[in-house]
Amino acid sequence: MIARLLSLSSRLELVLANTSLAALVLVLAAQIFFRYVLQIGLSWSEEISRFLFVWFVYISASLAAHRGSHIRVTLFARFLPVPDRYLFLLADAIWVVFNGFVVVAGLMLVQRTLTYPVYSTSLFIPLAYIYLVIPLAHALMILRILERQWRAWKHGEPLIAAETVVAEEAAR
């Protein structure tokens, strides 16, 4: 049961990101179909696809944190006299603190837009719900960073997906 939950949670971002990307494609495909085939312009499609895209970007950023595939400059780490693992621990600590600030800032933004409601221009969706992805995804990312660090120290798993691993995945 717990194992199943864990394996489910490990796929959480992948499922969410894939779904929002698929939805985005469907919405825009509908827009093109309506515009060029039925000659009807949809008023809501661009807005909803933009919102889906922002969700996709930040959720997939958490996916990338989970897989250790965020882009970093690792060249200098090789030349510094400190072992990589301590250096990347410091780097990830900075990352966690930054994300902490983003979570707080995001919650403030959500709260402000809940108290003084702002609505999207064509669908009148309260923007607070759309903004929610910022604190949510950055909080999720913190968990993924900690999970990866923990696995690196406990089981010696690589902290940063080896370039070749990323490459193999792309090639598959």
Add this chain to the structure above:
Amino acid sequence: MIFALIFLVCLVLGVPIFVTLGVPSLVELVSSPIPLASLAHSLFDGVDKFPLLAIPNFVLAGAIMSRAGITRDIIDVMRAIVGQAYGGLAIVTILSCMFFAAISGSGPGTVAAIGSLLIPAMKEDGYPKDFGAAVASSGGTLGILLPPSNPMIVYGVLASVSIGDLFLAGLLPGILMGSLLIGTTYLLSRRNGYKGTPRPFERAAFIRSIYNAKFSLATPFVVLGGIYAGIFTPVEASIVAVVYALLVGIVIKRTIGLRRIWDSLGEASTICGGLIVIMGTAIFFGEFLALNMIPQRIAASLQAITTDPVMMLLIISAILIVLGTFMETLSTVIILTPILLPLVRQLGIDPIHFGIILVVTSEIGFLTPPLGVNLFVACGISGLTVEEVSRRVLPFIATIILGLLILIFYPQISLFLISF
């Protein structure tokens, strides 16, 4: 000063690029009267840009095409055309890369799609493995020069220039670069005696391969034709590419089902996850950069050296090539566009032309270790080490630098098609 220092410390420590851009800006924000919530707002606005939607869709289209066998069809046709020349299969690799580049906007994506089929095929035909990997890595750089192109989309958003114009401007330079790479491949194969496929050219087989692959071959024309004819915006074209690939895969070739579509989505999510997020902090970073007058200062110190546009482009390209050895290309474009653009405009360099130069230097960055993403992909496919492949890639880097010089000295090549 503090701003630049924090940025450099984060960069050197190996903090992810999107955080490296965010931290110095956050420090400035916290010490200013601006409310913290505006950080979240900036992150949202940074990626809430409609043209960016084209990026994951072009990646997705490429992923579907490879799984549907469209990529293989394209390769088969190229093979029937030039397979028997000296270095035949290597030239097929570059040509297929050009074709795939006209569908995909990513360099490493092109290496993965073409290389995973052709690197093993070249080895079977007796080419040295490292040569095959080098050819695929180099051909893959065309992925970002021949439209569509992810760096061009990002540059267009940041520099507020038309992405359609950038796509048009990249066409001739892309064909030029492809031809130069084919030339280098041919000369190397000739010198080393890499013979083509012994089978002579058969007209019937050739026509049959084209007929079998007709829907696959039409893909770039569907994608780019729509943009160039002014029918589709780049975002719409990216959706058309996805839908077309799905139609060919599901209805015509019957090669993909839900499982493979899901895998393609997963590939796009994974690849885009670490990339597009950088745009979120980039806008934020750009604002504080401007507040600290950093672009102006860099512009002033560069203008002290020269005010000649050609000389300036040469200097900038040299800097970019050095940065490209250890920086990922898309992040380089994102960081440097706001820094260099004011200078470029001041000197009267066309921002479209500058965008093309930026993309070509990024191509070199794909091939230069320690961080050369195309090399990594080719190594992943061939099982070779980066050192082995990077030696073989040198003549191709020289070729791209030659192409870069031609483009710097003859801006008409990039600007000709958009002058109408």
